[in-house]
Amino acid sequence: MATATSVPTEAGPAGEPDATPARRRRSWRQLPIVHQLGQSVGLQRGMLVAGLVLMGVFLLTALFAPLLAPYEYGQLRDAEGLFGAQQSPSGDHLLGTTVGGYDVLSRVIWGSRTALYVIVVAVLLSIVAGVLLGLVSGYFGGWLDRVLVVIADAIYAFPALLLAIIVAIVISGGQSSLWGGILAAAISITVVFIPQYFRVVRAETVRIKAEAFVESARVIGASNRRIMLRHVLRNATRTLPLILTLNASEAILTLAGLGFLGFGIEATEAAEWGYDLQQSLSDVTSGIWWTSLFPGLAIVLVVLGLTLVGESLNDLADPRLRTRRRVADQEPAEEGEVAAVPGGALTRGPAGVGGLGVTVAGERPGTPASAGATGAEPADGQVAGPDVTGQDGGGTRS
Amino acid sequence: MTTTTTEPTGGTADPVGAPDPAPRRRRKGSGGLGSYLLVRFLLIFPTIFILVTTVFFLMRATGDPITAALGGRLPADQLAERVREAGYDRPLFTQYLEYLGALVQGDFGTTLSDRRPVLEVLTTFGIATLELTVYALIVAFIVGIPLGMLAAYSRDRFPDAVLRVFAILCYATPVFFAGLLLKLVFASGLGWLPVAGRASTGTEIELQFLDNPTGFYLIDAIQTGDWDVISDVLEHAVLPAIALGLLTAGIFLRLVRTNVIGTLGTGYVEAARSRGVAESRLLRKHAYRPALIPIITVMGLQIAILLVGAVLTETTFEWKGLGFQLAQYLQARDFVAVQGIVVLLAVIVAVTNFIVDIIAALIDPRVRY
Numbered sequence: 001m002a003t004a005t006s007v008p009t010e011a012g013p014a015g016e017p018d019a020t021p022a023r024r025r026r027s028w029r030q031l032p033i034v035h036q037l038g039q040s041v042g043l044q045r046g047m048l049v050a051g052l053v054l055m056g057v058f059l060l061t062a063l064f065a066p067l068l069a070p071y072e073y074g075q076l077r078d079a080e081g082l083f084g085a086q087q088s089p090s091g092d093h094l095l096g097t098t099v100g101g102y103d104v105l106s107r108v109i110w111g112s113r114t115a116l117y118v119i120v121v122a123v124l125l126s127i128v129a130g131v132l133l134g135l136v137s138g139y140f141g142g143w144l145d146r147v148l149v150v151i152a153d154a155i156y157a158f159p160a161l162l163l164a165i166i167v168a169i170v171i172s173g174g175q176s177s178l179w180g181g182i183l184a185a186a187i188s189i190t191v192v193f194i195p196q197y198f199r200v201v202r203a204e205t206v207r208i209k210a211e212a213f214v215e216s217a218r219v220i221g222a223s224n225r226r227i228m229l230r231h232v233l234r235n236a237t238r239t240l241p242l243i244l245t246l247n248a249s250e251a252i253l254t255l256a257g258l259g260f261l262g263f264g265i266e267a268t269e270a271a272e273w274g275y276d277l278q279q280s281l282s283d284v285t286s287g288i289w290w291t292s293l294f295p296g297l298a299i300v301l302v303v304l305g306l307t308l309v310g311e312s313l314n315d316l317a318d319p320r321l322r323t324r325r326r327v328a329d330q331e332p333a334e335e336g337e338v339a340a341v342p343g344g345a346l347t348r349g350p351a352g353v354g355g356l357g358v359t360v361a362g363e364r365p366g367t368p369a370s371a372g373a374t375g376a377e378p379a380d381g382q383v384a385g386p387d388v389t390g391q392d393g394g395g396t397r398s
Numbered sequence: 399m400t401t402t403t404t405e406p407t408g409g410t411a412d413p414v415g416a417p418d419p420a421p422r423r424r425r426k427g428s429g430g431l432g433s434y435l436l437v438r439f440l441l442i443f444p445t446i447f448i449l450v451t452t453v454f455f456l457m458r459a460t461g462d463p464i465t466a467a468l469g470g471r472l473p474a475d476q477l478a479e480r481v482r483e484a485g486y487d488r489p490l491f492t493q494y495l496e497y498l499g500a501l502v503q504g505d506f507g508t509t510l511s512d513r514r515p516v517l518e519v520l521t522t523f524g525i526a527t528l529e530l531t532v533y534a535l536i537v538a539f540i541v542g543i544p545l546g547m548l549a550a551y552s553r554d555r556f557p558d559a560v561l562r563v564f565a566i567l568c569y570a571t572p573v574f575f576a577g578l579l580l581k582l583v584f585a586s587g588l589g590w591l592p593v594a595g596r597a598s599t600g601t602e603i604e605l606q607f608l609d610n611p612t613g614f615y616l617i618d619a620i621q622t623g624d625w626d627v628i629s630d631v632l633e634h635a636v637l638p639a640i641a642l643g644l645l646t647a648g649i650f651l652r653l654v655r656t657n658v659i660g661t662l663g664t665g666y667v668e669a670a671r672s673r674g675v676a677e678s679r680l681l682r683k684h685a686y687r688p689a690l691i692p693i694i695t696v697m698g699l700q701i702a703i704l705l706v707g708a709v710l711t712e713t714t715f716e717w718k719g720l721g722f723q724l725a726q727y728l729q730a731r732d733f734v735a736v737q738g739i740v741v742l743l744a745v746i747v748a749v750t751n752f753i754v755d756i757i758a759a760l761i762d763p764r765v766r767y
Contacts, residue, residue: 043559153441154448159706159747162740165724166456169733253572257710260574261725277575281714284578285593287586296575303570311566 036316048312054305061109062116071103073110073271089290096290098279108294110271114182115252115302121186122193122251123244129190130197135236137198138205139228149202152195160250161257164188168263181265181272185255193247200243204236238317245310249303256299273299431759438755442748449744450501453737454494463510463733506742509735511727516738519723525613526596526719527708530642533635534704534711537643538650543690545647546654551681553659561651568648573707577641577714584637594716597631642711646700650693657689695758701750705743 037048061068089096096104137145155163168184208214209232217227259265259274266275273295280292457463464481481487500507506516549561585593592598596615604627612618616635619628661667662685670684671677709721716722720739727735 043554046559047562150444151448154445155452158449158744159702161706161709162743165728165736166453166740169736170456170459249570256572257574257706260572260710261713262729274572277572277578280578284581285586287582289582292575292578292582296572296578299572299575300567300570304566307566307570311562 036313044312044315047308048316051305051308051310051312054301055309058112058302058305059116062112065109065113069106069109071106073102073107098276098291104276104290104294107271107276108273108298111273111276111295111298112302114265114270114272115255115299117182118185118189118251118255119248121182122189123247125186125190126193126197126247127240127244130194131201131233131237131240133194134198134201135205135228135233138202139209139224139232141206145202148198152198155191156195156199158192160188160192160254161261163191164254164258165261165263167191168258181255181258181263181269184263185251185258189247189251189254193243193250196243196247197240200239201233201236204238205232208232208235242310242314242317245306245313249306249310252299252303252306434759435756438752438759442752445748446745449748450498450741451494453741453744454497455490457733457737458490458493463737501741506738507734509727509732509738511730511732511735516735516742519735519739520720520742522613523718523720523723526615526717527705527712527721529596529614529616530635530638530708530711530717530719531704533639534642534646534707537639538646541643541647542650543654543693546651547658547681547686549651549655550658550662550685551678558655561655565648565651565655568644568651571644572710573641573645574710574714576644577638577711580637580641581714591636592634595634596717597627597634600630638711638715638717641714642704642707645707646704649696649700649703653692653696654689657692658685661685661688691758691761694754694761697754701754702747705747 037045098104098107133148137148164185167188168181171180171184171187205228214227214231217231222231255272256274256277259272259276260278262278265272276295277292280288280295283289283291464477464484464486478487486493497507504517506520508515509519545561545564549558549565552558581593584591596602597619604622604624615631616628619631622628658681662680667680667684670680675684705721708719709724711717712719712721713725720743724736724739727733727739
């Protein structure tokens with residue numbers, strides 16, 4: 001159990017709530033985001049704060065959409081009659097109306113709700129599936145592990161948007177209801193992101209499995225399940241917050257991409273930014289800017305917020321990228337953390353994982369890295385660390 | 399996607415590596431380049447097989463393509479007749495084997511809407527997508543690499559901050575929105591550049607009269623030797639290339655930045671610095687080159703991103719390539735064509751990944767083991 005306490009800070013949102021009240025008392029500063037906020041300085045803190053603010057605004061907008069939006073997303077007329085199509089911004093319609101005669105501002109606000117649905121569904125599905133598979137695969141090994149790794153690599157290389165198109169066809173036959181569209185985007189994102197969670201958690205699991213404390217737990221007679229959930233999982237979650245933000249932004253971009261290709265959610269079912277952008281394609285040619293600018297900006301701001309947070313978390317976790325505080329200010333807690341990790345290989349410092357590679361590309365599907373990782377672990381017991389890097393392309397950009 | 403360019407990929411198991419300061423390297427004497435190439439080559443097949451299988455069964459999970467395309471538009475008995483003719487009423491597994499057999503022979507199916515072999519669609523429109531992708535890559539290199547070095551050089555100072563935000567914005571902006579903005583400003587707003595298309599109608603006609611047109615408009619235009627034609631083609635390419643290129647430029651920028659920062663801290667740079675080598679020279683001569691290796695290794699993944707980006711960019715700019723065509727087939731509900739194009743794109747991604755891995759292995763001996 002030594003470890004469970006030693007790395008609490010890194011435990012992502014996926015980590016289970018702490019059981020002991022004693023720990024909770026001192027741990028509000030150690031909550032994932034709060035801890036990093038304290039750790040950051042200067043520009044990095046600025047980026048993190050900006051990202052958090054954007055995410056906060058997004059969440060509030062989504063939650064209070066009915067109060068904020070002047071009209072319904074599918075509303076075409078009010079007491080004074082039809083809104084009219086392509087009206088430029090005015091007092092009645094602050095951001096103008098679309099080619100279909102909807103109010104742009106209202107649709108932008110309601111669109112945040114649709115985006116939030118997709119994020120929540122996609123992230124939940126892929127975390128649960130990816131983490132479980134990675135845990136089981138890494139812990140038990142064997143042929144199942146190898147098969148899963150090969151499949152994960154194959155899917156990992158597949159562009160998410162193409163997969164999303166296929167899934168959209170399957171789920172809704174290309175028809176676009178609210179939940180049909182949301183599920184299509186969410187499930188395709190899930191399928192593409194499962195390999196990412198899978199790889200990271202699996203690699204960590206394989207590494208942690210060899211640690212002394214797992215050995216001791218087994219000697220005491222703890223069940224596999226208990227070891228996996230209590231000892232391994234809790235220590236394998238440190239890169240999850242980062243993948244999570246990537247996952248969420250991919251979800252939004254894929255939803256918008258689907259909408260833009262005409263697989264979006266119909267205007268009468270819900271507001272969706274990508275769909276609105278597709279509708280505005282012809283407006284752009286005639287110089288009508290308000291129908292495309294605002295839904296597009298909404299997408300950019302949400303993804304920007306998520307990325308800023310993810311980026312900052314990543315940089316803060318990487319000693320080579322973390323803006324250093326002068327030694328005098330250094331929180332001693334941080335040093336303690338390093339030492340507390342049994343095996344010491346976890347993080348930080350030139351000798352740790354961080355010092356090893358300036359690598360970026362990380363292992364890629366099909367490279368011998370992954371092939372090697374299937375079976376043989378390197379002799380010294382170290383395994384490819386959390387390979388978040390490969391991310392850089394697995395998914396799709398929309 | 400971009401975010402993490404440098405999460406420490408730890409451990410000795412990771413062979414794709416940029417300069418690795420740690421002394422621990424794993425080199426197996428026996429595993430030379432040859433066996434690596436072989437293994438890597440063989441890995442293509444399970445990848446493609448899994449993708450093809452997944453796509454096939456997903457597409458058929460809801461029914462056959464004919465019902466999907468024509469359902470509701472034809473009386474039930476005629477529909478059943480059509481389905482039977484096309485062989486979609488047979489057991490799914492038989493169809494699957496048949497499909498695989500056809501694929502092996504290079505037959506990707508025939509589109510429902512315009513009755514063309516999917517492979518022909520690819521060869522006709524693929525070249526346009528290739529052209530767009532090449533332009534985008536050029537933009538990405540020109541923008542991404544110098545800016546990345548600048549950001550690394552001015553680490554944590556003002557230019558760095560601006561550039562990092564720029565890189566994140568590149569990622570956060572969907573290509574089609576970037577395209578729409580560019581169109582708004584430079585095409586319909588300022589009127590400097592054409593709104594859409596690969597060339598104006600006059601140019602397209604002229605290009606068709608070439609003896610052996612390649613379909614790569616710039617090459618064809620150069621063949622005509624007519625400066626007006628060349629500039630027309632280039633003008634049409636500017637906005638799509640920027641829209642798609644910036645996406646990748648952001649990724650390159652971050653990659654170069656993090657890796658240059660990484661190499662700047664390594665022993666040999668430190669040694670050069672202690673010899674009194676100027677900072678700017680350190681950056682240009684010492685830290686910069688090894689930092690480019692990761693770019694090559696992510697190129698493979700970039701191809702997947704670029705292809706999907708191309709689908710969306712082409713739709714935005716009516717650039718008549720594969721992606722534009724894919725969107726057309728989607729709207730026509732021609733799922734045979736969609737399936738064919740998707741599978742083809744997957745094959746392209748798998749093969750380019752392979753090629754990029756080979757290049758990476760040739761450049762960096764640590765990749766093969």
